[in-house]
Amino acid sequence: MSDSLARRSVIAAPRPSPKGRKVKDVPFVELRGKRIQGIISSGSDIERVYCAFYEAGTGNFYCSTNNNRRCGGLGGGGCKHIVEMVGEAVKVFGADGLAAALGLDASVTGNARSLMAAARGSETKEPASEVFARFLNDLRYTEMPCSNQPIPELSWFISG
Amino acid sequence: MLPTPLRSAPPGFDEASAALTALDELLLGGLGRLADAQKDTLRALARAFEGSPLGPLVSESVNAACSGPPQEAAMVGLAAAREAMQGARADALAAQLDALLGRPAQEVPATTAVDLPAEAHGLLSNARQWLVELGLAGLGQIEPGAVTAFDASLGELQLISPAVLRPATLLTGFHQELLTKLPLAALTDAPRARWADLWSRALLACLPKQSRPSLQAVDGAKLSVFMIEPQHHRNMVSAVLWGVLDHGSKREVVRATLSGWRVDALAGEESWWAVMRGYETALRETADRRTLVVSGSIATTGDLVLTKVAPGQPFDAAQVAAAAMALKSWPQAAPTDRHPVQLAAPLFVEGAPTRVEGVLSVAVGDGHLPITFDRMSPLQGLDAVTVAKSDRLWGLVRWDGGSWSFQPLAAQAKGAKAPSGPWEDLASAAKTKSSTLANLNERAGKLLRKKS
Numbered sequence: 001m002s003d004s005l006a007r008r009s010v011i012a013a014p015r016p017s018p019k020g021r022k023v024k025d026v027p028f029v030e031l032r033g034k035r036i037q038g039i040i041s042s043g044s045d046i047e048r049v050y051c052a053f054y055e056a057g058t059g060n061f062y063c064s065t066n067n068n069r070r071c072g073g074l075g076g077g078g079c080k081h082i083v084e085m086v087g088e089a090v091k092v093f094g095a096d097g098l099a100a101a102l103g104l105d106a107s108v109t110g111n112a113r114s115l116m117a118a119a120r121g122s123e124t125k126e127p128a129s130e131v132f133a134r135f136l137n138d139l140r141y142t143e144m145p146c147s148n149q150p151i152p153e154l155s156w157f158i159s160g
Numbered sequence: 161m162l163p164t165p166l167r168s169a170p171p172g173f174d175e176a177s178a179a180l181t182a183l184d185e186l187l188l189g190g191l192g193r194l195a196d197a198q199k200d201t202l203r204a205l206a207r208a209f210e211g212s213p214l215g216p217l218v219s220e221s222v223n224a225a226c227s228g229p230p231q232e233a234a235m236v237g238l239a240a241a242r243e244a245m246q247g248a249r250a251d252a253l254a255a256q257l258d259a260l261l262g263r264p265a266q267e268v269p270a271t272t273a274v275d276l277p278a279e280a281h282g283l284l285s286n287a288r289q290w291l292v293e294l295g296l297a298g299l300g301q302i303e304p305g306a307v308t309a310f311d312a313s314l315g316e317l318q319l320i321s322p323a324v325l326r327p328a329t330l331l332t333g334f335h336q337e338l339l340t341k342l343p344l345a346a347l348t349d350a351p352r353a354r355w356a357d358l359w360s361r362a363l364l365a366c367l368p369k370q371s372r373p374s375l376q377a378v379d380g381a382k383l384s385v386f387m388i389e390p391q392h393h394r395n396m397v398s399a400v401l402w403g404v405l406d407h408g409s410k411r412e413v414v415r416a417t418l419s420g421w422r423v424d425a426l427a428g429e430e431s432w433w434a435v436m437r438g439y440e441t442a443l444r445e446t447a448d449r450r451t452l453v454v455s456g457s458i459a460t461t462g463d464l465v466l467t468k469v470a471p472g473q474p475f476d477a478a479q480v481a482a483a484a485m486a487l488k489s490w491p492q493a494a495p496t497d498r499h500p501v502q503l504a505a506p507l508f509v510e511g512a513p514t515r516v517e518g519v520l521s522v523a524v525g526d527g528h529l530p531i532t533f534d535r536m537s538p539l540q541g542l543d544a545v546t547v548a549k550s551d552r553l554w555g556l557v558r559w560d561g562g563s564w565s566f567q568p569l570a571a572q573a574k575g576a577k578a579p580s581g582p583w584e585d586l587a588s589a590a591k592t593k594s595s596t597l598a599n600l601n602e603r604a605g606k607l608l609r610k611k612s
Contacts, residue, residue: 011535140315
């Protein structure tokens with residue numbers, strides 16, 4: 001689609017389906033502002049999840065349990081949860097999609113290591129509650145009622 | 161070359177498009193601080209509406225916007241003006257479509273005024289206020305913080321009542337899209353026509369009084385679904401079933417929409433699970449290409465609301481689609497929904513698509529329509545290769561970004577036993593359980609209930 005047509009079009013570009021998503025390991029990942037943030041299941045405790053984010057630009061990151069306990073694996077290059085989360089974000093949004101959203105070059109958005117090398121940030125403690133709330137909000141969608149009513153407004157979305 | 165009836169813009173169409181573009185430019189930069197030249201643009205808009213039923217509202221809104229930052233009432237007036245122009249363009253395009261398909265124009269669908277439930281009024285007002293703030297800031301320079309500020313209200317609106325499903329669906333899609341796209345590197349990166357559409361439609365959809373197509377009861381009618389259009393955003397999936405409805409002595413083309421909220425991890429063909437969990441029988445029988453015995457109601461727009469569904473007999477999707485082309489009654493937008501994006505004329509084409517000036521196209525009337533893949537959902541069960549090799553196509557005539565196109569929904573190659581489309585994925589979704597949903601439900605069980 002040419003640039004001028006893209007501006008006149010009212011249809012969003014189709015979003016390709018992610019391949020091989022590991023939902024059990026990373027049940028939630030999203031882009032928000034210039035951040036990738038998500039929820040990563042604990043490998044050892046079924047009752048526990050980790051909440052993590054990585055912010056483009058500053059390069060800052062953090063990972064903690066939903067009860068705000070700092071992830072023991074955190075170091076200068078993040079932790080295995082952040083690596084897993086970025087890996088799933090690449091599947092969902094594509095390296096190009098991430099690059100566009102984060103304002104980075106697609107050559108660095110393909111995996112966590114190159115992404116985190118692009119901007120050297122530091123561990124920045126933030127409460128887990130925000131990401132966790134986003135995850136709980138997302139989970140509600142599995143239980144909300146279905147509808148038999150016409151929704152003409154979806155004609156603007158079609159395949160997003 | 162396009163068929164003759166579609167070859168040139170209808171009278172007045174380019175002028176309406178130019179007026180829209182001018183208004184969208186203002187929305188992009190924000191209505192909060194208008195320069196003198198921009199105020200002149202608005203005054204020209206008011207003059208264009210003089211003498212029309214919307215004239216006084218538009219003129220009042222323009223005056224308000226020109227004398228300071230506009231409040232909600234003025235923004236609603238400008239959104240109404242914008243939608244009226246889209247409606248006029250849609251009417252002109254619909255007339256071209258009727259000429260192309262050799263069908264008489266239909267009656268305007270009768271509507272009923274509906275009050276959205278009182279318990280939703282506060283949340284709808286919050287939503288309008290949010291949109292007013294976006295309009296003041298400008299759609300091209302929204303701060304991410306202004307988007308996240310709406311999270312909590314939106315979450316409540318989604319839950320409060322099925323009566324606000326339409327605004328809740330639209331706001332969820334718009335909100336999500338803004339979150340993913342912001343911050344923009346430059347003002348001009350905004351998909352301006354799209355966001356202006358979403359903004360104005362959302363503002364009007366959140367008013368407490370709405371107009372809805374009138375309904376008539378249907379009992380024990382026969383529905384033969386000949387094609388399926390998946391429509392979805394990140395958190396909502398619809399199966400739009402296009403079919404022929406036989407009820408009493410009447411036979412008409414209708415569409416039935418079945419939808420469900422989608423958790424983001426549900427992707428690809430698993431997305432059908434979002435709808436399947438509510439409408440398993442309807443989707444399973446549709447997937448097997450069997451008719452449905454249906455009860456519910458039919459709207460004046462040709463939208464069928466299914467409340468009860470029982471299995472019927474096998475049928476041939478090509479025969480039904482071919483018969484549908486000759487019917488005189490087909491779905492159209494309600495008066496307040498008229499917009500070029502809502503134009504969708506079912507078309508069944510026998511014969512292989514051909515390349516016209518390098519673009520894969522279908523023959524219609526005395527010309528060709530280019531096939532668009534811009535709307536191809538990953539749930540469609542189709543790809544460009546299957547479409548190119550087919551010699552039978554089911555789909556919709558669409559209009560977007562200044563041009564006509566054909567959106568394929570199913571394709572069948574010579575010698576193939578059955579058409580390719582969403583049927584296969586639907587059938588397998590009906591047979592298996594979703595492991596993603598099972599995993600998420602397990603997570604929800606462990607975390608959601610524990611917290612509350």
